[in-house]
Amino acid sequence: MDWNGTETQYPADALVHRMIAQQAALTPQATAVVAGVSLSWREVNEKANQLACHLGNLGVGPGSLVAVCVDHGVQLVVALLGVLKAVGAYRTSGPGLSGGAPGVPAR
Known part of the structure; x- marks a missing residue:
């Protein structure tokens, strides 16, 4: 399947949170990001930094x-980037996420 033809090669040592910055x-x-509301690159980066x-x-x-x-949604994107930046x-x-069931501790 040829979704939207935006395939790009990135350096092997590229870090997603640095690429976002x-x-x-x-x-x-x-x-x-657009998911109910939209955020600009600046807003995503600032919220993740906070x-x-x-x-x-x-x-x-x-x-x-x-x-x-x-x-x-946008909160998930910000949360994951924030953790990576930290x-x-x-x-x-949680519901609809692949990490496990609520209330089950991570190992």
Whole structure:
């Protein structure tokens, strides 16, 4: 299937949260996410940075596992990027997400 023909090669060491920050610098007002509401690249990056700072203040860092339980939408994108920017790892959980059932601890 040839969805929309936007396949691109990225360096093997490319990190998604850094690529998002670069895109936010290049096209800050362009729409990045649409899911009920829309956010620009700048807004996604700023919200993820705020969350990363908060998570860091809570002690999230290398080796930390953060449970993310939100519905699909812009909040999920921001949450996952925020965890990555805090140098943590995440596990999704909740309705419609593949990480597991609510109330089941991550291993």
